[in-house]
Amino acid sequence: MTSFAELLRHHRQSAGISQEELAHRASLSPKAVSLLERGQRRFPRRETIEELTKALGLSGPNATALAESARRRPGTATPSQLPPAPATFTGRREVLDTISGYLSPGGVPHPGVAIVTIDGMAGVGKTALAVQAAHEVVDDYPDGQLFIDLHGFTESVEPEDAGAILARVLRTLGVPGQRIPDELEQRSALYRTRLAGRRMLIVLDNAVSAEQVSPLLPGTAGCAVLITSRSRLTGLGSARPFSIDPLSTDEAVALFTELAGAAGDPGLLRRVVELCDCLPLAVQIVAARYDDGDLAGLAGRLGSPAESLADLRAGQESVAAAFALSYRQFPAGHQRLFRLMSLAPGAAMDEAVVAAGTDLTVREVRPILDDLVDGHLLIENEPAVYTFHDLVRAYSALLSVDEDGTAGRSAAVERFKTHYAGTATTAMDLLYPSEEQRRPRGLTGDLSTARSAERWLDRETDTLLRLAQDDAQLNPYLCGTIHRHLQSRARVTEAVPLYRAALAAAQNDGDAVGVARLGAMVALGLQIRGLLDPAIEAYTEALAAARRADWQVGEIVAAMGLGEIARMSGRNAEAKAQYDRVLELSLATGYRSGECQALLGLGDLQCTSARFAEATITYARSLAVAEEIGEHQVAINAGVGLGDVHFDLGRLEQAAEQYREALAAAEKLQTRTVVNYARASLAGAYWKLGRYEEAADLQRQCLQYTREVGEAIAEIGALLSLAEIQLSSGRYDEALQLFEQSDRAARDQGEGTFRLQATQGLGKLAHLRADYSQAVELFRTAIGLADELDQGIDRGTTRQRLAAALAALDRTGESLPYLQEAVKIFTDLQVPELAEAQQQLAELQA
Missing domain, CATH: 1.10.10.10 (Winged helix-like DNA-binding domain superfamily/Winged helix DNA-binding domain)
Structure with missing residues (x-):
């Protein structure tokens, strides 16, 4: 797609006008037009686009194309985290202009990343200066702005660990938890990769040391970083340092007067602000308490030693006095x-x-x-x-x-913890009501709607995880409670260390229910990572614990996990046995979430075996139960399953429509795993319909997602689908590379179904390149895999393709039996592939 910069430059040159003339017509600065044409502002505001369109006289398709090129592509995370600019920012104009000029792309040249450090004592206005400077250059960084409080000097809060910060920032940049590495160096490398080629502004507030911020610095030019700290930071390469002193007396008086809304005796005003050491924070607090016009009294109270708190750090007595002045006026x-x-x-x-x-x-x-x-x-x-x-x-x-005393403080801490745990319980019940029986019980909160629950969980997840980490007794409750939300936000693997700690405690306490619940949670984290053997072991242990505790919901969860792994690995009989057990237990206990999930799994197996009438009924049952209990993800997946039936029966337009509906519902739900599943299915329908470019675009998005979240199994499926599209498009070299990559990954993962697809793909490619002998060997291998896995349609197509390769080698006698077997398989299954196989058989027999 042509970029906005290229289109803008093309239309301006076609109009025969200079950048200066275009800037004049659009009410922009020449610098702004220059930055837009150089691609340094890739996503201008809607109003800017409208003015440029008018200035260039564009209409119809040209105007639409220009506007479309400025839209951010799906999956582009563009954070806008800057706090509001200070309402009253006084003084420091010279240093502010210097910082803004240094950060501006057209300003002072500097090597690599533009880094500015601002240091000074507490309350001197470092953050206000950094935020004000960031707002003045925000348009130069169209790919987003990050604001990160590092808590370097925050009371009762430990300085933020760089690894934890990176995990949070990577999620903000669109990297789900499963994709975030465990090691700090790897997280930092991924962070720099995500920032490469982007223009982003990063504010790192309240840093404790250069070591804390170093992993958070981008690696290539284009981004800018503003860092504030009470200490002078060294060892940050080409960083431009600025040490900030308190305001001048005149600046502090101007700030006080603006905030207080009144003037007064100049001498008393100067005395008041000097008693505040001209620190903006102290001046703001004192100005807020000036409501009686008695400047002399205000100065007297500020000068009283009783208004300062000796325990504050040396040099902050004036600030303590300002705090005390405000504090003591409250009841x-x-x-x-x-x-x-x-x-x-x-x-x-x-x-x-x-x-x-x-x-x-x-x-x-x-x-x-x-x-x-x-x-x-x-x-x-x-x-x-x-x-x-x-x-x-x-x-x-x-x-x-x-x-407050020790007892009062301890009671308050416990009330805070109880509130978070109880509110998390209520939030999960509102947002995921169908799994209430799976979660620990005991506490409640005051939320009332699913939407408010979702907002609360998204805002407080990091605090809940910190509580779980800091309080070993609370950890099992919190982890067991919020697990499903972590799953929906792709953060399960991030929480696995907490799960393991809670599981160990449950094992030591002989808590069989806890072992079952937490063991299945650990197993899911391993499964997501593609570590299937350890996941099977963890699910098996969880299943045994659930049976010891006679906790049938726990048995359902563990058996469902084992069934999913068996199905993904092509062990369909084993998967069916697990799904049947889940369905039986779910019906017996009334656990409807397990019921609709088991039906979905059984429908998938029936569709794979080409038992389409049964699959349609089973998917419909799953969909009905899921919609009734609000299990939206299962409902969407069941809708995709119904689309799969249309697809396999050759009803491609109906399949595409079903997939589009599922994709729209998934996007509304905002759960990326489900979105990706529906997107991949729609890509398959477009491929079969010959809409190769649309199919490839969708499938590349799927591949990008699976790599981001670290879903190794799903990544193989995305590779295979993209390989098939490239094969159909005649891009044989690209297809070969993708098929071979898929085959290696499928072997590594022990994934039989995908290995079958990769082998067939390589066979088709060999046939198209007239390497019939290699095609014969590949299709013989594929037949063995299809028979072993009991893949209905594939059992026929592998034989049909082997017959074609043998016929191409003039080995008709060997070809005929395979083709006859294919016809029989397709006849039994009553699938569209039958007609082509019958025609091929007639031609061979003639």
Whole structure:
């Protein structure tokens, strides 16, 4: 597809105008047009595109093509994480211009990645400066902006580990958990690969050391990084350092006056801001409390030693005085809430979290939180979600130690934990109601809708995982509760170490139910990674534990996992036995999630064996149960299964329509695994319909996804499908490479079904290249595989193709029996392939 830059340059040159003239007509700067034509701004805003279209006089297809070229392609993760620009940013204009010029593509030349470090004491305004600078150059980085709080100096919060940060950032960039490596170096390499060729702006706030940020730096030019720290960071290559001092007295007075909304005696104003050491944070807090016009009284209170907290770091007494001035003007209830918030496990807290930790209601905390935000003791970066400035949290924590006592603090911590565990339980029940019997029970929360549950889980998953890691007793409950959501967000493999720790504890305690639940969760993580033998072992142990505990839901989950692995490996009889057992237990216990999953698996086996009438009925049963209980993923997969029946019976348009419906439903559900499954099926239908380019485009998206998430088995299927498309398109060299790659991977994984497909593909390619002897050997191998796996249609097609290869070698006598066997197989199955085989047989006998 032609890029936006190429089209814009083409249309401008066709119009015979310069960049300057186009900029004038479109109300843009010449620099902006230059950046657009050089591809350094690849995704301009809609308003910019409209102005350029008018300026160039484009209409109809040309206008549409220009707008379409500026759209981001599916799967392109474009984060926009910058906090809002400071509402009142005063002073520092010279340094701000220098930073902006250094980060701008057309500014000061610099080698490699543009890196700026900003250091200074707490409260001096480092973050505000970095955010303001980022907003001034944001248009130069159209591929997104990351804002990462490294918690280098956050009270009660450990500095963020670079590996954990990278895992979170990689997910933001579209890499699911299964694809994220375990080692820091590998994560950093993948991160740099994802950033290569992109223009992204990264703000690393509150760094503790150069060692913390080094793995987070991009590896190639095009990106820019802003880093803030209380320490001067060295060892970051060509980073441009800026050390920030407090505001000048005049700048601090201007900030106070703007915030307070009033002026006053110049001498007293200077005295007030100097007592704040001209630190922006302290000035903001003091200005928020100036409401009586008594500057002299304000200066007196600030100068009182009683207003400072000796335990704060040396040199911060003025800030402590500013905090105390605001804190002590609030009533006791406000003060208590402010102190206890420092004990929350997460950096950000919603109203319900605060209410739970302080033993109040949401209605009671809401006005208090508003007051604390107005007093600049809390930050509300998103509606009803609150954070501290690091130094304010430190002040709050110190006050809590002095005033709340050990018992009060411990009780608050337990209330926070109980709230998170209970809310996670309720959220999962709302979002995944069909699996309630599978999860641990005991706690509840206050959410009321599936949508609010989904938002809460997505926002709080990292906090829940940190709680699970920090609290060994809570770990089994939390892991068992949120497992399905981690699965839907492709984060299971990331949580496997936590699962293993919880499993070990359950084994030590003799908790058979816990062993069954957690063992199956570990097994799924191994299965996703393609480690099938260890997964089988883990599922088998989980199954035994479930039977010891007489926990039939646990037995269903483990047996379903074993059935899925058996089906993927071509052991259909073994898979059927497991699915039958799952169905029997599910019907007996009323576990309808197991019922619809077992029916789906049985339908897949029936379709594979060309028992299409049975498969249609079984898929329909699965679909009906899944829709009834809200098991959306199973419902979509059953819809794909019905499309597969149409596909195998040659009803390609009906199949494509069924797949399109399933894909639309999957995209609405926003579960990437299901989206990929439906997309791959639609690609297959387009391939058979001769729509090769559309098929190849869809299949490449599938291949990219499977590699991102590390789904080794699904990757083989994507490779094979793309190989078939290339073969049909006459691209034999590309097809050969893909078939051989698929064959090697299938052998490595012990995946019989895909090995059969790869062998057949290589045979077809050999035949097309007139290497009939090799084709004969390959099809003989394929026949053995098809018979061993009991692959109905494939048992016929392998014989039909072997017959054709033998006939091409004038070995008609050997060819005839194979073709007759193929006709008999197709007749028994009543499939469309019968007509072609009968015609081939008639020609051979003639």
